[in-house]
Amino acid sequence: MSDDMIAGNYEYQTGYQIINHFREAGLNHEEVQMILVGNHAPFTWGKDGKQAVYNAAVLEYVAELAFLSEGINPQIERLKASLIKKHYERKHGNNAYYGQQ
Structure with a gap:
């Protein structure tokens, strides 16, 4: 965030960056209910306060696991995009089959 953004309406600019990131990444705020913002605390939300706290x-916890993983292997690589997509779509995609009743 630029110095001008920080000196201006900081809260608005932070929200703008979150919305802009979701738009650019093609994310849905109802599916992804949390985000890490550099140099800031995490942001989470949900259908109600209880869900946001959860x-x-x-x-x-996910951040802790990532921290521990990097401590074990500093050269650890990000999961492949195809694997992330597979895990998501098998539970939540149009043809979901895993964990469904």
Whole structure:
């Protein structure tokens, strides 16, 4: 975030950056209910306050696992995009088959 953005309406600019990132990345705020913003605390939300707090706990745990993983292997690589997509779509995609009743 530029110095001008920080000196101006900081809260608005932070929200703008979040919305802009979701738009550019093709993310849906109802599916992805948390985000990390550099040099800032995490942001989480949900259908109500209870869900937002739950999402905050999940995000903290995922961050802890990432931290520990990098401690074990500093050269650890990000999961392949195709694998991330497969895991998501098998549970939530149009042809979901895993964990469905």
